[in-house]
Amino acid sequence: MNRLVLKRLYSSLVVVLVLALLSACSKSNGGGNQGTPEASPSAAGSEPASHGKDPVELSLFIDAPWYPVKEWKGPVADKITEKTGVKLKVTIATDDKQLPLMIASGDLPDLVFTYANVDRLSDSKLSYPWNELIANYAPDFKIDKTRIAIHTMDDGNFYTVRNAFATQEEMAQNKYSLGNDGNPGIAVREDILKELGNPPLRTLDDFVKVLGRVKEKYPDMIPLTMDKDWMEQYFLQQSGVEGLLDGWYERDGKVDYVLRQPETLEYFKFMNSLYRSGFILAENFAYTNDQIDDQYATSGKAFAHSHTVSVADSDNIKVKNNGGSFTFKLLPSALSDKTVSVSSGLGFAGTFITKNNKDPEASIKFIQYLASEEGKKLTMFGVEGVHWTWNDEGYPNLKYDPSDSDFVNGNGIKWWYLYNDGVTEGMLSYVPGTQKTQALMERKAFTVYKPALGLIQTQPDSPEKTLKTKIDEMVKNEKVKIYLAKSEEEAVANYNNMLKNAEKLGLQKLVDWANETYQKKKDLFQ
Amino acid sequence: MEWNTAPANVRSTNGRQALFWKRFKKQKLLHLFVGLGIVFLLIFSYSPMFGILMAFKDYSISTGIQGIFTSEWVGLDHFKEFVNDYQFGTIVRNTLMLSFLKVLFTFPAPILLAILLNEAKNLRFKRFVQTVSYLPHFISWVVVVGISFSFFSVDIGVVNKALMGLGIIDKPLAILTSPNYFWGLSVGSAVWKEMGWWTIIFLAAIAGINPSLYEAAEMDGAGRLARIRHITFPGMKGTIVVVLILTIGSILGGGLVGSNFEQAFLFGNTINNPTSEIVQTYAFKVGLKDGRFSYAAAIDLIQSVISVILIFSSNFIAKRASGSSLF
Structure with missing residues (x-):
């Protein structure tokens, strides 16, 4: 080749490489900046909160991509700002890796609301301990002993208090407090049931038979569609499994991993049979979007819809708003004599005041307000007089349907529960005559409280945490092979293989540690 | 290229230094280019390398950057843990297979397209094909994966509907949610997306071939295939070798089309995980x-x-086999 050619060739090579480089750079820039909260310049210089002055603006990151409210607006948010002098600049996570990334890059906002990273943020390098802030700025902010004990880390501090928690006594004392949406439910099409001659739906077998008849008579319909986060819970409970697959169960004072509970295998066999009979789509296990199942259900392409206890009520509202004419009915909460629900919950999610917080005083006072009776009712039910009035029996008379998610989300009701409790939240479900209320009352009958199990929590960066994460990740990959096995023998083999993997990773070590922790901490509740 | 020719017989050091600066001044624009490149590499490639220390330490992110230096040494513990991981074999196999298949198909594709385009006589047609084939390069993988759902989904995918309609299959193919299709899907989409882009460089190489060679060959009675084999192909050989070495150096990232990570991350889900999880x-x-x-x-x-080993060995082999190499 002559020189001219070489020159031409290399210059074109250079151009291509530079272009490739530039496009790569722009890509990573776009990804890096996405959703990073920025401190607002106007808020940085403002005074601490007090009435009559401009509100302090704090940035809040909500570590839940599905979160239904995305902005600090609406009557509830306005009222909270009016009462506290705090305004929030809200960022919703784009996925479950965003918060870990923010921790890694040191880009934390003023406040973080999370359920998946509670233990990681409970770290004095990342967050302010609430006990210090309370002692310094809000000495009259009283939190009860149980809640403090639950959240106290090995360093003696507590960094958050989760919402949605109530002790068994608290629940027992408040008969109108029923529980919340964090309970599973399955809704089925009422009109189709009627066309099938209203077959009985009292056992799991009945349900499976109905699914079979639906598949036969309506071959274009998907018999059962499942929300990506609510595929397992309902059937786990019907099979008698006492927790989620990454949880603990207790027998005779000893703790073991739910994966090893004998009923778990029965559960897997059942789920696999649903798949082999063609009642659920394989694709369902790959959904990354929690709207797909809703669309199937509300557009009339699915017979049954698995989600929370409010699924029937909220689907019906959506269908009606879309101009549809069919309705959904909730399956009974218990479809077998084995049904069990163990409540070992320590609550749902907690708010952290990060070390980057520009006004810790305003932040802890903001939380103190949310924790007051007035604050709890305002966040949970809405503005008094406008959205509800108090019934002297001990519950709110709501002027709206709490299952009407468009109304609830539009007004910012419930979702600003950065601090709240299970009792107040449980009352939001008490609407006589709704399907959800009935289901939750049924559920109270077979719910067992074992909050001490919830205290088996791994500390951040501990070897147990690493071990548990590895086992849970493995289960996440392997369980799909059980669900989608081509025969029951294959399902059982895959289950045994999963257990073997867990043992190899060190499950026994984890169980030993859990028992030790459990023995140490269970007295907290006695 | 006169700046490359150093004058002979320089005697005194002084004179040599003066000469050096004179030459440097003459080439300052070029040095500026090189300098920027070096600064870029120093900042973005070399300086972050101290983070490699982490691999041998028990580092926790909450200790910040200084934690990289202060945390405890653990030797090769992390390496051992990975090698003993229950998924180690699968992950390594997936990485190698995906990389190997991608190079196997995405490397020759642009060469073939370049030769085909070179043979096309209709200029308009040639430009049209070139534009259409390189446009997908500018769509990001996120968008490609999004689009692929409407093409390949079991339920609403156009491809499944068409195949069912034609009676070729009687059950929809779970292209997006089956471990059996992941590699094919990745390689296919990578070829579609990047083939046209890399064709540009090979077309440039072909453009550099002296047209008189073709005329002479035609006079001697060489047909089209013979001309491709004896003129076009040897004319491209240098470029092909350079691109091949670069490809093999980055083979674990997907070769010249890159995107192993993007594809495994975006096309990957819990169902196809057995073939889609890569390092x-x-x-x-x-x-x-x-x-x-x-x-x-x-x-x-x-x-x-592994990548470093691959780039050195491919360079060595290229040197032996064809005489041209990267360094």
């Missing part, structure tokens, strides 16, 4: 999601070492 996605998961930076650093370091 990079695994490192990403344990590193960022679980916050185990030391472990993730160790995993990536293993991959980098």
Whole structure:
């Protein structure tokens, strides 16, 4: 080749490489900046909160991509700002890796609301301990002993208090407090049931038979569609499994991993049979979007819809708003004599005041307000007089349907529960005559409280945490092979293989540690 | 290229120095280019390398950057952990297979397209094909994966509907959600997306071939295929070797089309995980999601070492086999 050619060739090579480089750079820039909260310049210089002055603006990151409210607006948010002098600049996570990334890059906002990273943020390098802030700025902010004990880390501090928690006594004392949406439910099409001659739906077998008849008579319909986060819970409970697959169960004072509970295998066999009979789509296990199942259900392409206890009520509202004419009915909460629900919950999610917080005083006072009776009712039910009035029996008379998610989300009701409790939240479900209320009352009958199990929590960066994460990740990959096995023998083999993997990773070590922790901490509740 | 020719017989050091600066001044624009490149590499490639220390330490992100130096040494623990991981075999196999298949198909594709385009006589047609084939390069993978759902989904996918309609299959293919299709899907989409882009460079190489060679060959009675074989192809050989070496150096990232990570991450789901989990996605998961930076650093370091070995050996082989090489 002559020189001219070489020159031409290399210059074109250079151009291509530079272009490739530039496009790569722009890509990573776009990804890096996405959703990073920025401190607002106007808020940085403002005074601490007090009435009559401009509100302090704090940035809040909500570590839940599905979160239904995305902005600090609406009557509830306005009222909270009016009462506290705090305004929030809200960022919703784009996925479950965003918060870990923010921790890694040191880009934390003023406040973080999370359920998946509670233990990681409970770290004095990342967050302010609430006990210090309370002692310094809000000495009259009283939190009860149980809640403090639950959240106290090995360093003696507590960094958050989760919402949605109530002790068994608290629940027992408040008969109108029923529980919340964090309970599973399955809704089925009422009109189709009627066309099938209203077959009985009292056992799991009945349900499976109905699914079979639906598949036969309506071959274009998907018999059962499942929300990506609510595929397992309902059937786990019907099979008698006492927790989620990454949880603990207790027998005779000893703790073991739910994966090893004998009923778990029965559960897997059942789920696999649903798949082999063609009642659920394989694709369902790959959904990354929690709207797909809703669309199937509300557009009339699915017979049954698995989600929370409010699924029937909220689907019906959506269908009606879309101009549809069919309705959904909730399956009974218990479809077998084995049904069990163990409540070992320590609550749902907690708010952290990060070390980057520009006004810790305003932040802890903001939380103190949310924790007051007035604050709890305002966040949970809405503005008094406008959205509800108090019934002297001990519950709110709501002027709206709490299952009407468009109304609830539009007004910012419930979702600003950065601090709240299970009792107040449980009352939001008490609407006589709704399907959800009935289901939750049924559920109270077979719910067992074992909050001490919830205290088996791994500390951040501990070897147990690493071990548990590895086992849970493995289960996440392997369980799909059980669900989608081509025969029951294959399902059982895959289950045994999963257990073997867990043992190899060190499950026994984890169980030993859990028992030790459990023995140490269970007295907290006695 | 007169700046390359150094005058002979320089005697005194002084004179040599003066000459050096004179030459430097003459080439200052070129030095500026090189300098910028070096600064770029120093900042973005060399300076972050101290983070490799993490792979041999028990590092926790909450200790900040200085934690990289202060945390405890653990030797090769993280490396051992990865090698003993229950998924180690699968992950490594997936990474190698995906990389190998991609190079196998995405490397020859642009060469073939360039030769085909070169043979096309209709200029308009040639320009049209070239534009259409390189446009997908500018769509990001996120968008490609999004689009692929409307094409390949079991329920609403156009491809499944068409195949069912034609009676070729009687059950929809779970292209997006089956471990059996993941490699094909990745290689196919990579070829579609990047073939046209890399054709440009090979077309440039072909453009550099002296037209008189073709005329002479035609006079001697060489047909089209003979001309491709004896003129076009040898004319491209230098470029092909350079691109091939670069490809093999980055083979674990997907070769010249890159995108192993993007594809495994975006096309990957819990169902096709047995074939879609690769080293990079695994490192990403344990590193960022679980916050185990030391472990993730160790995993990536293993991959980098393999890449370095590959680039040196491919360079060596290229030198032996064809005489041309990168360094």
